Amino acid sequence: MQMGEGVEWALHSCLNLAWAEADGAVSAAKLAAIFDLPPAYLNKQLQALVRAGILTSSSGPRGGFRLARDLADITVMDVVAAIEGPQEAFRCQEILRNGPTGRDGVDYREHCAISKTMRRAELAWRRELAARTLAELRDEVEAASPGSPGAYRRRFAELK
Amino acid sequence: MQMGEGVEWALHSCLNLAWAEADGAVSAAKLAAIFDLPPAYLNKQLQALVRAGILTSSSGPRGGFRLARDLADITVMDVVAAIEGPQEAFRCQEILRNGPTGRDGVDYREHCAISKTMRRAELAWRRELAARTLAELRDEVEAASPGSPGAYRRRFAELK
DNA sequence: GTCCAAGTACTCGGATATCGCCTGTCCGAGTCGTCATGG
DNA sequence: CCATGACGACTCGGACAGGCGATATCCGAGTACTTGGAC
Numbered sequence: 197m198q199m200g201e202g203v204e205w206a207l208h209s210c211l212n213l214a215w216a217e218a219d220g221a222v223s224a225a226k227l228a229a230i231f232d233l234p235p236a237y238l239n240k241q242l243q244a245l246v247r248a249g250i251l252t253s254s255s256g257p258r259g260g261f262r263l264a265r266d267l268a269d270i271t272v273m274d275v276v277a278a279i280e281g282p283q284e285a286f287r288c289q290e291i292l293r294n295g296p297t298g299r300d301g302v303d304y305r306e307h308c309a310i311s312k313t314m315r316r317a318e319l320a321w322r323r324e325l326a327a328r329t330l331a332e333l334r335d336e337v338e339a340a341s342p343g344s345p346g347a348y349r350r351r352f353a354e355l356k
Numbered sequence: 357m358q359m360g361e362g363v364e365w366a367l368h369s370c371l372n373l374a375w376a377e378a379d380g381a382v383s384a385a386k387l388a389a390i391f392d393l394p395p396a397y398l399n400k401q402l403q404a405l406v407r408a409g410i411l412t413s414s415s416g417p418r419g420g421f422r423l424a425r426d427l428a429d430i431t432v433m434d435v436v437a438a439i440e441g442p443q444e445a446f447r448c449q450e451i452l453r454n455g456p457t458g459r460d461g462v463d464y465r466e467h468c469a470i471s472k473t474m475r476r477a478e479l480a481w482r483r484e485l486a487a488r489t490l491a492e493l494r495d496e497v498e499a500a501s502p503g504s505p506g507a508y509r510r511r512f513a514e515l516k
Numbered sequence: 517g518t519c520c521a522a523g524t525a526c527t528c529g530g531a532t533a534t535c536g537c538c539t540g541t542c543c544g545a546g547t548c549g550t551c552a553t554g555g
Numbered sequence: 556c557c558a559t560g561a562c563g564a565c566t567c568g569g570a571c572a573g574g575c576g577a578t579a580t581c582c583g584a585g586t587a588c589t590t591g592g593a594c
Contacts, residue, residue, distance in 0.1 A: 532580080
């Protein structure tokens, strides 16, 4: 069970977009160059964020990606769901239905003790991620390393 | 990010083994027949449980699998780790190292705010699963449907 | 009747294919800036 | 000097390959039971 690496890229890119906000849209190529990522593939991930309403995109020169809303209104869970999809990690196949106690018309996702346990754990995971906004992440980074925003903006300017 | 279906099979099989405990070892073929699962593939998953010390196995006629310890000493997390492996779902690639603020000698798994957030969430997930023993699951099932143990044992006898 | 030994059926365990998803790349449609040209 | 139109460069977006892990299967090694025969 492994999470796609696009999640990490997307989260970092969102913070970068916030720091570069005043300078207008940022292309996928520049965002990729910052961390030495494959540009076309990062583009693909950012497209998912656009579909999820987290970013907006514009084509042509001076085009690129831009935050669709304030960082305070974006949770880590939003980004994870945008990249990984909304489905749960544990998918109950309801194999109990085939067992000796199986009955039709019973929703084993709700009644199977195993399924309930897995769902509860996953809910705890989702709750942690949903409780954390990107604004909090940004503030945490800036508190630990106040020079970060400037450093990233300078690097973006170099890539101009 | 999807969990292998072997996890569900393994958990149900452990409960079945507990109910059939007095009747001796149970072969992978019988355990698979209960839920209409591919026998050879279920066997592969059970092998992982053996390697993890959750089950013991014996070959030959009257052979099969058996619980290595009491259900109260097996957590759901144990089974998940045995099937899925011990590595975390989120793997920090430390892409910050390539950025303008990157430094050698820094462990970004510990210092990156994003990595810390993901790890915290995953820890909450693991904690939920580790807090739940298979004995609790068994008791929950038996409370909701007291006929289950007998039904499974009868089915196992039929498959003799 | 009892003991023994060979044969047989059954089981796990690992080696071997197949499939789908994650990863990665490429090209086309659209857009904006630029520059030459004419008034 | 200014307006205008065509050109060109740049960007996203989706269509198109490659690789790796999950899924599924098969066969060999080992074991315990069975069965036949000898004593």
